[in-house]
Amino acid sequence: MKKVSSIGLDITKSKLLAEKLNVLLANYSVFYQNTRGAHWNIKGEKFFELHVKFEELYNDLLLKIDEVAERILTLGYAPNHNYSDYLIMSKVAESKQVSDGLKAVGDILNSFQVVISLQRELLEISADAGDEGTNALMSDYIRAQEKLVWMYSAFLNR
Secondary structure, three states: OOOEOOOOOEHHHHHHHHHHHHHHHHHHHHHHHHHHHHHHHOEOOOHHHHHHHHHHHHHHHHHHHHHHHHHHHHOOOOOOOOHHHHHHHOOOOOOOOOOEHHHHHHHHHHHHHHHHHHHHHHHHHHHHHOOHHHHHHHHHHHHHHHHHHHHHHHHOOO
16 A cells, blocks of 8 residues: 555655656756846846846745745655755856856756756656646746746847
8 A cells, every 4th residue: 555645645756756856846946046146146238137137037036945845844854954065966057257248048048948947857757746736836847937038038139
């Protein structure tokens, strides 16, 4: 007989989901800090436009960080919270120089590519586990982020 969690999910599958959500949390956290850095340090011709856009983005990322951490807790596991762990787990690289607006937007697009890919994996895992909560969250994130990718790509004329 399968062991199920307090929310009715298979414990083994829930553990895998929590582990993958912790990877997403790490990537979101590095993405967030990179975007804060770009917001603080951006210079040049598009300063006013990008400064505001980066603030919108990091505020959205902060909400997602909280939602992902709370989803991990809902599944019965602990979210990682150390940046040292995040830097080891994250595929999103830590930005070193973020004053160039075009480079910062390129970094943002690369970060979206990483998190959208992770979220697509989580869609498959959560569907297999019958975890509609995680599945709906990932689906909502992907839909909104695909639009942002289109917009940031248009800014770079890609």
